[in-house]
Amino acid sequence: MTGTTGVHDVGGLLVDAAIDVASGHKKYQLWELQTHCLVTLLAKRGFLTVDELRRGVEGLPAPAIEAMSYYERWAASVAAMSMERGTIQQRDLDQYLGVSIEEPLPRFGKGDLVRVRLENAAIRTRKPHLRTPGYIFGLVGVIERDCVGMADNPEGLAFRQELPRQPLYRVTFQQGHVWEGYTGSNLDTIDVEVYQAWLEPSTKEYIQTQRQGKDHAHTHAHTDQHGHGSHGPQHGGPQSVDHGDHTHEGRSVVEQNAIDLEGEDDVERRRLSEALIKVFQDKSIITAEQLRQAVEDLDGRGQKRLGPKLVAKAWADPAFKAKLLRNAGDAAEELGIQSSNFAPKPKAADPEADQEKQIPNLTGTIFTAVENTAKVHNLIVCTLCSCYPLAVLGMSPAWYKSRSYRSRAVRDPRGVLKDFGTEIAPDVAVRVHDSTADMRMCADTWCCHSALPVLKAGARHSCKTWSQEIV
Numbered sequence: 001m002t003g004t005t006g007v008h009d010v011g012g013l014l015v016d017a018a019i020d021v022a023s024g025h026k027k028y029q030l031w032e033l034q035t036h037c038l039v040t041l042l043a044k045r046g047f048l049t050v051d052e053l054r055r056g057v058e059g060l061p062a063p064a065i066e067a068m069s070y071y072e073r074w075a076a077s078v079a080a081m082s083m084e085r086g087t088i089q090q091r092d093l094d095q096y097l098g099v100s101i102e103e104p105l106p107r108f109g110k111g112d113l114v115r116v117r118l119e120n121a122a123i124r125t126r127k128p129h130l131r132t133p134g135y136i137f138g139l140v141g142v143i144e145r146d147c148v149g150m151a152d153n154p155e156g157l158a159f160r161q162e163l164p165r166q167p168l169y170r171v172t173f174q175q176g177h178v179w180e181g182y183t184g185s186n187l188d189t190i191d192v193e194v195y196q197a198w199l200e201p202s203t204k205e206y207i208q209t210q211r212q213g214k215d216h217a218h219t220h221a222h223t224d225q226h227g228h229g230s231h232g233p234q235h236g237g238p239q240s241v242d243h244g245d246h247t248h249e250g251r252s253v254v255e256q257n258a259i260d261l262e263g264e265d266d267v268e269r270r271r272l273s274e275a276l277i278k279v280f281q282d283k284s285i286i287t288a289e290q291l292r293q294a295v296e297d298l299d300g301r302g303q304k305r306l307g308p309k310l311v312a313k314a315w316a317d318p319a320f321k322a323k324l325l326r327n328a329g330d331a332a333e334e335l336g337i338q339s340s341n342f343a344p345k346p347k348a349a350d351p352e353a354d355q356e357k358q359i360p361n362l363t364g365t366i367f368t369a370v371e372n373t374a375k376v377h378n379l380i381v382c383t384l385c386s387c388y389p390l391a392v393l394g395m396s397p398a399w400y401k402s403r404s405y406r407s408r409a410v411r412d413p414r415g416v417l418k419d420f421g422t423e424i425a426p427d428v429a430v431r432v433h434d435s436t437a438d439m440r441m442c443a444d445t446w447c448c449h450s451a452l453p454v455l456k457a458g459a460r461h462s463c464k465t466w467s468q469e470i471v
Helices: 021-025 030-044 050-058 062-067 070-085 090-097 204-228 251-261 267-282 288-304 306-316 318-326 328-334 403-411 413-419 464-470
Strands: 113-116 140-143 149-151 166-174 189-195 199-201 366-371 376-381 429-434 447-452
Touching (some): 050 070, 070 267, 090 267, 328 366, 366 376, 376 413
Parallel strands (some): 376 429
Antiparallel strands (some): 113 140
């Protein structure tokens, strides 16, 4: 059994989905680039760390992870971590998300039929604190008495957020409508305290449908127990698991759906990111010009072809190649290339320590080059997220983020390479580099790898310009 630390940790999971190689040509939408740059700007100003971003993504409810695209998850994490820090408030976002920030007036009275809203965890930016029990989600009940008063909203109080107070009601439900197979009297009821934000008007027709549905479910359950046996989900492949009011797709299907969403200019998918940008601009944490400049720089990194420039220089200059393999960051700096994804923070050296033996304090991303040879072929992956040397290579292709690539690369590297049209001979070793954002030296440091390709025998590598073009 493969060990895992959470939904983000996919290394070695049995995912059979083929890698969508063509997704490498998908162009990122403006809002996706803006979301990436927002994180970068916040990190530079001390309002967010990379590991906070990761923790926020890892802490998303499972339905949210299934429903969101890659940069939607980033936006949700930024929102959650920023509220946790107290940098922004929920009401700051609500004003741009179209959520009313005014204290509502009571809208229901004794005897009104109301329906409890469904909890949509797919839109949550963090695990919520709810005081509405899940067993009444979607059910119709009757207001037992007029509003009992205006109450502070516990969903905000739990996170030290000021949300509008909510009218509080007692709602009566028929026990037979709540519990399938309930064997008590039709007169039995249960009263639940529910905040107005969780209620919407309903009708007698809906409550009749609810009653018929429960009766049918009870009959079906009885028949199953005596004739059909279990209808539980089957295991062994990317099945869909039915939970009644919602369905969980197989993990490989979910991940592929998320990757398919990358690059789609979807209004709903970019709403939270756009709201966050407006909030941070209102608070003068970032400016529109800073964001525009960051997007322009990020979008242009891949077009600068810095990676091919390094490789071409290495092919033409053995001394430079040795330096690149020994310390890729220093080699890149020699060509005027900033190889760290963010600038290293200066750290004071211990004046009493032996400088030659002192372990360096690593605070930027550490660019590392490895060489493909006639006997070794390298494969780069990040199984925990999608760490990538974007300072040198630009934005990563969509397939690099996919669950299928991240899970299969460590378990079936030769199969992955074959998906890309590269078959490795049995006498050639495949060396996988799992760049998991932690060199075990410093918590805020990670290692980004770039594979140095083999120059075919007889190639005219004396011309650096020509070499750069064929990389």
